[in-house]
Amino acid sequence: MQLAPSVRELRIRFVGSGSEYFRIWIVNLLLMLVTLGIYYPRARLRRLRYFYGSTEVDGRPLAFHGDVKRVVRGYWLAVALAVVYSVASQASPLAAGVAAVALGGLWPMLWRSSLRFRLANTGWSGLRGAFTGSTAGAYAAFWPLLVPAAVTTAVALFAGPDDKLINPWPVLAVMAASLLPVPLGVWQMKRYQHSHIAFGSEHTRFKVGVGAVYGVLLRGALLAAVCIAAGLGLAFLLFAGGLRAGGARLGTVTAFALPLLVTALVLLLLQAVVRPYITARLQNLFWNGTRSDHLRPYSRLKARSLVALSLRNWLLVLLTLGLYLPFAAVATARLRLESVRLLSKRDPDELIAGLRQQESAVGDAAADAFGLDMGL
Secondary structure, three states, X not given: OOOOOOOEEEEEEEOOOHHHHHHHHHHHXXXXXXXXXXXXXXXXXXXXXXXXXXXXXXXXXXXEOOOHHHHHHHHHHHHHHHHHHHHHHHHOHHHHHHHHHXXXXXXXXXXXXXXXXXXXXXXXXXXXXXXXXXXXXXHHHHHHHHHHHHHHHHHHHHOXXXXXXXXXXXXXXXXXXXXXXXXXXXXXXXXXXXOOEEEOOEEOXXXXXXXXXXXXXXXXXXXXXXXXXXXXXXXXXXXXXXXXXXXXXXXXXXXXXXHHHHHHHHHHHHHHHHHHHHHHHHHHHHHHOEEOOOEEEEEOOOHHHHHHHHHHHHHHHHHOXXXXXXXXXXXXXXXXXXXXXXXXXXXXXXXXXXXXXXOOOHHHHHOOOOOOOOOO
């Protein structure tokens, strides 16, 4: 990318290491096991502080200033909501539906609260961020993602099991059609997020069309279909091979084992191939379409690089029975972060000095009592 003479490139580097994070991860894991999960919010805060502190922008590290009390409050609020839904689902399908609708109604407000908490506690070179989106904007952004959930709930409540067994196609058609607004929902959520980030007088704008998101997710869906077809093809080959090698008995054994094998393989391909492909494409799309008056992120993450790293990570995680997870997290963070550059129209020191003078009460307002870390 050719830069104008007046534009400075601020490099982003991730200086953490797998061995450092492994020590944090294993202590967090042990303390969560000993406390039966009660330590989770503190573990999450330690993780956030490590990854923020290991990320440098123009040689200056980020910082996360989150208050552990708010992280704990957000965690217990999430637990309380999960318990309410669990109890309701045990009571009756109707109660479960009512609880799901209530939780869906609260979700955009809680999501906005998480965004405010995260940005208000993100620091760089003495500056604090802020999220300026409104509650009404969060609800407006979220509605397309609530449609599939509402349809699924309605199907579960009003379509009896006999109807679904006798003629499942109308139910499947309705549920498939309900997924059509999902790319619109993804676009609206990202437009809401990326249009309300502020550092001092720098307020971001978002310039990405919804058609581009539909294109990325459609290609991701086609790739998922290829992965599913590959799993089914492998199942057919193994079943046919079992019949030829050992007759009907071995074929019967293979028929019982194959669904588990194919399901595991398809899930692995979706996680290790489809998900990183979509992640890479959307990262480039969203960050390249975000800018403020003097700053502009530029992402050049290659999908094949993230897919290759994901396949390697999954293989090593499986071989080490999960112990490679912290190393995988660090490797993924390094690849994704170091593929981004921050372009500045002003000298970094001059820009920072100006932003410090222009910091307003927006950051303080974003850190009020309604900012909780819900992990959304």
